[in-house]
Amino acid sequence: MKIEILTKTENQKILNGIISKIRDLMNYKNLEPGDKLPSERMLSEKFDVSRSNLREAIQKLEFYGLLTSKPQSGTFVADIGQVAMNGMIEDILRLEEPDFKSLVETRISLELKTVRLAAQRRTKEDLLQMRMALDAYSEKVKNGEDAVQEDLLFHLAIAKASGNSTMNTFMLIITPQIITNFEKYHVCDKDLAYRGIGEHQDIYEAIKEQNPQLAKAKMKVHFKTLYQYCYNI
Amino acid sequence: MKIEILTKTENQKILNGIISKIRDLMNYKNLEPGDKLPSERMLSEKFDVSRSNLREAIQKLEFYGLLTSKPQSGTFVADIGQVAMNGMIEDILRLEEPDFKSLVETRISLELKTVRLAAQRRTKEDLLQMRMALDAYSEKVKNGEDAVQEDLLFHLAIAKASGNSTMNTFMLIITPQIITNFEKYHVCDKDLAYRGIGEHQDIYEAIKEQNPQLAKAKMKVHFKTLYQYCYNI
DNA sequence: TTTCTTAAATTGGTTAACCAGATTGGTTTG
DNA sequence: CAAACCAATCTGGTTAACCAATTTAAGAAA
Numbered sequence: 461m462k463i464e465i466l467t468k469t470e471n472q473k474i475l476n477g478i479i480s481k482i483r484d485l486m487n488y489k490n491l492e493p494g495d496k497l498p499s500e501r502m503l504s505e506k507f508d509v510s511r512s513n514l515r516e517a518i519q520k521l522e523f524y525g526l527l528t529s530k531p532q533s534g535t536f537v538a539d540i541g542q543v544a545m546n547g548m549i550e551d552i553l554r555l556e557e558p559d560f561k562s563l564v565e566t567r568i569s570l571e572l573k574t575v576r577l578a579a580q581r582r583t584k585e586d587l588l589q590m591r592m593a594l595d596a597y598s599e600k601v602k603n604g605e606d607a608v609q610e611d612l613l614f615h616l617a618i619a620k621a622s623g624n625s626t627m628n629t630f631m632l633i634i635t636p637q638i639i640t641n642f643e644k645y646h647v648c649d650k651d652l653a654y655r656g657i658g659e660h661q662d663i664y665e666a667i668k669e670q671n672p673q674l675a676k677a678k679m680k681v682h683f684k685t686l687y688q689y690c691y692n693i
Numbered sequence: 694m695k696i697e698i699l700t701k702t703e704n705q706k707i708l709n710g711i712i713s714k715i716r717d718l719m720n721y722k723n724l725e726p727g728d729k730l731p732s733e734r735m736l737s738e739k740f741d742v743s744r745s746n747l748r749e750a751i752q753k754l755e756f757y758g759l760l761t762s763k764p765q766s767g768t769f770v771a772d773i774g775q776v777a778m779n780g781m782i783e784d785i786l787r788l789e790e791p792d793f794k795s796l797v798e799t800r801i802s803l804e805l806k807t808v809r810l811a812a813q814r815r816t817k818e819d820l821l822q823m824r825m826a827l828d829a830y831s832e833k834v835k836n837g838e839d840a841v842q843e844d845l846l847f848h849l850a851i852a853k854a855s856g857n858s859t860m861n862t863f864m865l866i867i868t869p870q871i872i873t874n875f876e877k878y879h880v881c882d883k884d885l886a887y888r889g890i891g892e893h894q895d896i897y898e899a900i901k902e903q904n905p906q907l908a909k910a911k912m913k914v915h916f917k918t919l920y921q922y923c924y925n926i
Numbered sequence: 927t928t929t930c931t932t933a934a935a936t937t938g939g940t941t942a943a944c945c946a947g948a949t950t951g952g953t954t955t956g
Numbered sequence: 957c958a959a960a961c962c963a964a965t966c967t968g969g970t971t972a973a974c975c976a977a978t979t980t981a982a983g984a985a986a
Contacts, residue, residue, distance in 0.1 A: 463944075463946070464945090464946085465945080465947065499937060500937080500938065501936090515938090515939095529937095529938065529939095530937090531937080531938050531939060532937050533936095534936090534938075535937095
């Protein structure tokens with residue numbers, strides 16, 4: 461068989477095609493939670509795709525919790541009924557690449573929550589890590605150096621201190637994309653960076669004092685100065 | 694070479710081991726943004742792991758936006774400096790499986806935002822889809838059937854109407870895990886389901902009227918009844 | 927007829943061989 | 957001397973062969 465190299469978007473298209481075929485099959489066969497899918501080999505032949513592509517598709521559905529595969533046994537429908545299964549797969553297929561505005565919106569929403577949780581739950585170790593990130597940030601800014609990374613680490617330290625592993629994960633997912641965009645558009649100028657020092661300090665103090673409402677307010681201030689230029693992009 | 698089948702947790706451990714080795718290498722070699730990593734074959738030999746395992750590790754770092762690999766060319770460090778790179782990898786390695794409480798907290802926080810955005814941005818198609826999900830839910834409840842799926846689809850319709858693809862994705866990620874837990878602990882009794890009809894209706898109306906604050910308030914009410922039993926688990 | 931045993935077939939996971947495109951270094955050519 | 961060219965090599969991606977655990981069902985034993 462001839463080997464073909466695909467770009468990532470082409471590959472994505474094929475994957476989505478396979479996923480929709482899997483959905484159709486599950487509907488046609490009326491597969492219910494716990495039922496076993498046909499084997500990978502059979503499906504790849506039936507759909508006329510390579511087994512590795514089919515595997516990728518299954519793994520994507522596994523990521524969203526819709527299928528689970530057991531070694532040497534089979535791939536099974538998760539505990540999700542047909543209605544929800546169809547709805548979710550449709551959503552997954554329609555998912556588009558996130559735009560910068562979506563990322564920023566989501567970050568603000570998440571951080572206004574993590575900062576409150578951090579104020580409630582922070583341990584001494586959490587405080588120490590935040591302190592270190594904060595100091596590293598100040599140092600860089602005062603030396604006139606770029607401090608986007610240190611800024612980021614301070615915010616990630618807050619996410620960690622929130623004690624919510626889901627939000628922590630989400631912050632990790634969106635953070636690098638935000639950094640990339642920030643650097644691309646040169647969002648951070650020096651004046652902004654200087655103001656950032658005091659704002660970080662305020663947030664840190666509020667968390668230290670375990671004052672969730674104050675922490676949230678200070679985070680809001682921080683975002684306001686951060687993103688006042690953003691929406692012109 | 695002898696083939697070994699691993700459980701998913703064992704595999705996860707190996708993956709994390711490889712990731713930390715990649716981090717060490719990047720530090721030792723002072724790799725900067727844009728620099729090329731050694732080839733997969735070299736790394737797999739150097740780390741004494743299979744190439745496929747190494748590939749998985751790289752793909753995980755790609756998922757978090759820390760590396761990008763170009764076909765027939767190489768794997769490159771993303772536009773993230775060494776400090777942030779180290780911090781993020783450390784966070785990724787420490788990530789634990791989300792507990793139910795984290796999921797619920799995150800869902801509430803996300804949905805209180807998506808519902809406001811949906812009220813601002815919903816199109817007529819969005820309304821239609823929400824209406825359909827809502828009717829399907831009522832129907833099921835009135836027939837005394839389980840309606841967890843239809844409930845879910847209503848909430849996903851709101852996420853879609855929010856016009857924020859990032860939040861939409863996040864909702865898709867956490868939703869199946871929440872359903873599974875709900876069904877496991879039998880959170881939803883019939884009384885709750887009946888009240889859900891009216892609450893959904895209220896949320897829908899607020900979104901239709903494009904009243905973000907009211908929509909948020911109604912969503913809060915909905916969550917209150919939904920999760921009043923949850924925290925006993 | 928029922929239950930236990932066992933061997934063959936099936937399955938998802940893993941490894942190794944292979945492919946096509948990109949890179950690179952040297953050579954040729956203007 | 958510089959630019960264009962070309963082939964050998966290297967790279968990530970893809971496929972096919974292989975592995976071991978599981979499942980299945982046929983056969984033996986009760």
